[in-house]
Amino acid sequence: SAVISQKPSRDICQRGTSLTIQCQVDSQVTMMFWYRQQPGQSLTLIATANQGSEATYESGFVIDKFPISRPNLTFSTLTVSNMSPEDSSIYLCSAATHQTDTQYFGPGTRLTVL
Amino acid sequence: AQTVTQSQPEMSVQEAETVTLSCTYDTSENNYYLFWYKQPPSRQMILVIRQEAYKQQNATENRFSVNFQKAAKSFSLKISDSQLGDTAMYFCAFMRSETSGSRLTFGEGTQLTVNP
Numbered sequence: 001s002a003v004i005s006q007k008p009s010r011d012i013c014q015r016g017t018s019l020t021i022q023c024q025v026d027s028q029v030t031m032m033f034w035y036r037q038q039p040g041q042s043l044t045l046i047a048t049a050n051q052g053s054e055a056t057y058e059s060g061f062v063i064d065k066f067p068i069s070r071p072n073l074t075f076s077t078l079t080v081s082n083m084s085p086e087d088s089s090i091y092l093c094s095a096a097t098h099q100t101d102t103q104y105f106g107p108g109t110r111l112t113v114l
Numbered sequence: 115a116q117t118v119t120q121s122q123p124e125m126s127v128q129e130a131e132t133v134t135l136s137c138t139y140d141t142s143e144n145n146y147y148l149f150w151y152k153q154p155p156s157r158q159m160i161l162v163i164r165q166e167a168y169k170q171q172n173a174t175e176n177r178f179s180v181n182f183q184k185a186a187k188s189f190s191l192k193i194s195d196s197q198l199g200d201t202a203m204y205f206c207a208f209m210r211s212e213t214s215g216s217r218l219t220f221g222e223g224t225q226l227t228v229n230p
Contacts, residue, residue, distance in 0.1 A: 001161075048217070094218075102147075
């Protein structure tokens, strides 16, 4: 299984600012994903991070609000732009390979927007 | 679109006893994967067990086993000899079987508390 780290683990931000979350995998993976988990709720997929091309966003999520980069097979970033208190959530990245088709998750980033 | 339903928001069990968490799903796909993940207070999502839909045999991982009923679209998780460390939110998840990998669709979760 892949070992995934995220930075920062938590942050408290002011309304209107942006935060970039980093996700690092210890091995090359085929797929990387970003999820949001709002307080007391389940996980919702934001987008699939594609290496060398634009991310594929789910309904309700747009690139201007959640720009994603994936410059190589082990690293991705998610930016939460122009934040509002409604963006307060846990953001998790996950990764999978063709061989396993199983997604392993990072420890998450707890974001609080004041 | 696939949906996953966990009808038990909360459950509790005494240490060393057995508990079963329920999950049903809806899909028109024939090939897919099903998963149970646990999320303790640390918020780390941890894979518990995985089942391929084409396999009739139920998956087991130590104290964790599933009862997979494909026709009924049911995928329950049984935890035997419950331990305090099993206290967590448990999520059932569905994934279509695609060679390029696919999105996970999660249920709403069941909060399991193991009491001493």
